[in-house]
Amino acid sequence: MLTNYYTEQYRESLLHNVIPFWMKHSPDNTYGGYFTCLDREGNVFDTDKFIWLQCRQVWSFSMLYNMVEQKKEWLDMALLGAHFLQKYGRDREGNWYFALNREGKPLVQPYNIFSDCFAAMAFARLYQATGDKEHSNLAVYTFHNILERQENSKGIYNKSYPGTRPLKGFSMPMILSNLVLELEHLLPSTLVEQTISRAVHEVMDVFYQPELGLILENVSPEGHFVDSFEGRLVNPGHGLEAMWFIMDLGARAADQSLIHKAMNIALDILDYGWDKQFGGLLYFMDVKGYPPQQLEWDQKLWWVHIEALVAMAKGYMYTGDKRCSDWFEKLHYYTWTHFPDRENGEWYGYLNRRGEVLLPLKGGKWKGCFHVPRGLFQCWKTLKAIAGKEVVHG
Template sequence: MRRRDFIGTAVAAVVSGASPASAACGASQAGFQPCVFQALPNRIAGMSLEELRDEYRDRLFHRYLPFWDRGGFDQDLGGFMCELNDDGSVAGDEKSIWYQGRAIWVYSFLYGHFGKDERFLEIARKTKDFMTKHMHAGGGRWHEKVRRDGTVLEGPGKNVYGALFAAAGLAEYYKAARDPSDLDLATQSIRAAVVAYDDPGYSDTHTTQYTAVAIPEKGARSQGHSMVLVWILSGLVAVHQDPRLEALLREHVERIMNGFWNPDFGIANEYLAHDYSRLPEAAPHMFAGHALETLWIVMHEALRINDQALFTTAKDRIRRLLEMCWDYVFEGWGDGNFFVHDTPEHHRGPEYEIKTMWAHCEILIASMSILEYTGEVWAKEWYERARAFALKTMANTGHGVWRQAVDRFGKDVKRVGVGSHRKDNFHPPRMLMMNLLSLQRMIANAGKLTPFPQ
């Protein structure tokens, strides 16, 4: 066994309380095989699976969701305002298309997977009705921001993320309510976004504010766009057969795994040229948070289509990125810019100056899924490590909603482009729901791996 893997296994055994006999490790002619629990552990993070499930239910249903009832959800007009004070009162009344689409997705998913609670569906419906009435600019294009009453503050954006999040919400709401008009608008929005993105003159002003590498002002391809498309389409084609959407899904999985992934350095490039060729200046660069999130989304698509080879490739890349970008001194993950080489402006490796809440949520989704389906010991170790850091530094706000980001030492820090009052209505609830579903399956399986769908 390689020294790194021996050390990782030993650490995992200590952290998990597992004995060496409870995990099988070995090598074959095909190469090193990771250590795997012979039976899935019945304790994670010092708790039984039932205790962890109950804790997450409490965090979701008794802390996170009630916060939004205090002002974030507009009870009168529908829609969500995300510029909020810590007591839940409204600090700014704008409604962004990103957070309307995401909210519709969250509450529709809650309805569909957690007891068919009509109140969740009603929140999703009122938000959907507000969004389609006041924010649809026609033809699948969407206004970026409106005031509480629907007065337009900012018209259709130069990037397509808003339209894609609107489509995500509509698609998930369609699963819950089965209104064909919602499906039609979701698919129209996806197609309009793809047309805009495929234009050589397309400019992604959102993504460029976060990057530290020079990219073309127009026409560059972004891994984040492929990520969101795969996330939406994987859920949509499961309930709606459409050969064009299925082809689009396959295309962007391929772009992610064999285009954005750079085998020369073992990283995922965030940016490519318009023809998906490598950009020389961006080739040694990675936006780590997007890279890991993208890989778990591909991993879940692999589950849907029962492609174990694709799942394994995505899973192994997730492990690599976790190990490459972890802050082994102060804990937490360097989820921003990563450079293979030193540059005049940046040191090689990850940047630890800011550690975002959303990226740590992605680690918790990814590692829990890997543990559930493979039983690999390292996934439990990294789950517990990321969870401990996130709870200690991000979830300790006292009002249920996690802080946006912390610095290297775990202190509150402002993200670029994010207001000081911004509260997140998407990443933590998505993580909590995904983890709850995994835990429920693991409990039901009584120590056995969750089988791949057939």
């Protein structure tokens, strides 16, 4: 049974450990934006600024301001990143760069559409806090740009040779299933419902392969299995994150069958992805059991485990299925005995297969102020809802 002890643990860690770490160490008060490359103690070891991490941090502090408490320091933190992004973040066509130097000069072209996705999320949440139309206009413009680019998101930066082995990726419909709700207050209801319908179909009927019982990262344009490195790839963390998105959408539509389907897929992913030898969830797997091409396939990553915890908490909240609470407790024990840094705060991001710290950094090119605070918030509020027998959306 999920207890009030868990609820308090997630709340306390979010508000008095993780967020203070980023408040103290990440602001760049000289040039704006945030430092995300932070060592174990919070010292800055690289000053490059990665757009999706800048955007994610704007989102995190805007979310806290909107949904926890209207603390001026949280809004100020969100605006520190937003002003930097508004000034330097996009090219002349309105696409968001991937990386800038500390002063805001472009380093990496806008090849990655997920910079745009997190920019839309960030400015939509920030608008809820500020009421500034510039923020809402930027969010809506970026969202429409994403929809226009989604079929060929990398555009001129796509290195695949056209036509030989066309593939489409899971990441795009997965993120749209959540992103559209982040902008729901800014978009026409018809566009919201159309986007949700298409995303749910893609996630649950195309990338989910019933005969495998798993979600593939890449399929053919027709939705078929492709026997190649990319086609055999399974990312348990992506699947688990997507399933809590889908459970929330099922609750929104009062569709219990969708909720149960997503919950059962999440349980299957956990059974498949759990490392039977050392514990924890593997990062990448090959659906045929072949060696994955990703050399980091057996690492244990922070975001995979926090997303799994959210999925199981929501699965239990929505269904009461004891398998979800059992898995939550199993995941909770592994996560909290391996990832948090008891001495310096925040979480380690990268463990080796045995669960030993592989990189002691707290932030870098890929890890920033997002998955841990969002996951802690979601678990806190979901566990509180379980205790109070009320459904919470976030």
